[in-house]
Amino acid sequence: MPFDPTSLTYNEAGLIPAIAQDAASGEVLMMAWMNAEAVARTLETGRVTYWSRSRAAFWVKGESSGHVQELVDFRYDCDGDCLLVLVQQTGPACHTNRRTCFYRAVRGGEVEELMGPE
Amino acid sequence: MPFDPTSLTYNEAGLIPAIAQDAASGEVLMMAWMNAEAVARTLETGRVTYWSRSRAAFWVKGESSGHVQELVDFRYDCDGDCLLVLVQQTGPACHTNRRTCFYRAVRGGEVEELMGPE
Numbered sequence: 001m002p003f004d005p006t007s008l009t010y011n012e013a014g015l016i017p018a019i020a021q022d023a024a025s026g027e028v029l030m031m032a033w034m035n036a037e038a039v040a041r042t043l044e045t046g047r048v049t050y051w052s053r054s055r056a057a058f059w060v061k062g063e064s065s066g067h068v069q070e071l072v073d074f075r076y077d078c079d080g081d082c083l084l085v086l087v088q089q090t091g092p093a094c095h096t097n098r099r100t101c102f103y104r105a106v107r108g109g110e111v112e113e114l115m116g117p118e
Numbered sequence: 119m120p121f122d123p124t125s126l127t128y129n130e131a132g133l134i135p136a137i138a139q140d141a142a143s144g145e146v147l148m149m150a151w152m153n154a155e156a157v158a159r160t161l162e163t164g165r166v167t168y169w170s171r172s173r174a175a176f177w178v179k180g181e182s183s184g185h186v187q188e189l190v191d192f193r194y195d196c197d198g199d200c201l202l203v204l205v206q207q208t209g210p211a212c213h214t215n216r217r218t219c220f221y222r223a224v225r226g227g228e229v230e231e232l233m234g235p236e
Contacts, residue, residue, distance in 0.1 A: 003224040019137055019146060026144030028137060031200040043224060075232075077219035078212050082149040084220040094196050101195035102202040106121040106161060114193075 005039040009081040015051060016083055020061075020093065023072035023086040029093035030101040032059070034083065046071045048085055067091035092118050123157040127199040133169060134201055138179075138211065141190035141204040147211035148219040150177070152201065164189045166203055185209035210236050 010016050015033040022029055032050040034042065038058060041049040048069035052059040062068030069087035076083050094101040097117035105112045128134050133151040140147055150168040152160065156176060159167040166187035170177040180186030187205040194201050212219040215235035223230045 001229045002227055003229050017135055017149060019149065021146055028139055028146065028202050031135065031137065031195065043227070074224045075220040076222055076224075077149065078214050078216070078221070079219070082219070084146050096196050098196075101197075101200070102193040103196070104194055106192045106194075109120055109161070111119045111121050 003043075005036045005043070007080065008036070008039065008076060008083075009079060010036065011081075013053075015053070016081060018048075018050065018083040018085055020048065020069060020085050020087050020089075022089050022093075024088070027100055028102055029069075029087070029089055029099070032061075039083070042071055042085070043074060048087055062090060065091070065095075067093065069093070121161075123154045123161070125198065126154070126157065126194060126201075127197065128154065129199075131171075133171070134199060136166075136168065136201040136203055138166065138187060138203050138205050138207075140207050140211075142206070145218055146220060147187075147205070147207055147217070150179075157201070160189055160203070161192060166205055180208060183209070183213075185211065187211070 008016055014035050018034045019031050020029045035051045038049045038051045048061045048071055050059045068090045073086040092099050098115055103115050126134055132153050136152045137149050138147045153169045156167045156169045166179045166189055168177045186208050191204040210217050216233055221233050
């Protein structure tokens with residue numbers, strides 16, 4: 001069945017959450033948002049492209065930092081309202097220069113930092 | 119530093135997306151939503167608890183199906199607006215009885231189903 005980006009379920013702002021996972025390590029790197037055009041661009045170019053809500057603009061991940069995400073596999077969930085992109089990540093995924101955005105844990109009621117900037 | 123669930127950033131509906139990842143396999147299982155009270159209950163009980171937007175009620179994952187998620191680690195991202203819960207998943211995570219909700223891929227412009235119901 002051919003895939004149509006507009007067949008996904010977008011929220012009232014026309015966006016769908018996209019989880020980026022390192023295809024090699026399985027580590028969850030970040031979550032950001034795409035609109036239908038960002039989905040189409042990601043599939044067409046193989047370069048993961050989000051929609052930046054703060055800048056209201058397409059955000060080709062790594063375009064300025066060099067920390068690009070090459071698309072390895074594009075998946076979506078049962079309800080069609082969440083994406084999972086498996087990526088080959090160059091450099092740290094997080095703008096804090098950490099490997100993943102999920103670098104803090106709550107353990108025994110306390111915040112623990114799991115890694116520092118690279 | 120003690121963790122305060124209300125210190126996270128919730129959307130206009132008071133919700134934050136939570137990604138569930140299998141702690142053993144690394145597989146991303148599903149994405150659902152929590153409010154501050156669901157975050158607190160998840161941490162207190164060790165049983166992953168979402169907020170069901172369709173039912174407008176707390177949703178202790180697996181309460182009716184038996185497909186519970188035991189919390190292994192609770193993490194949150196750089197912006198404090200997305201959660202990652204590492205879980206021990208009993209049975210399939212998806213309501214379609216598949217191991218993960220992300221069972222469809224787009225490859226060469228076509229939809230591929232990666233697994234069937236268990």
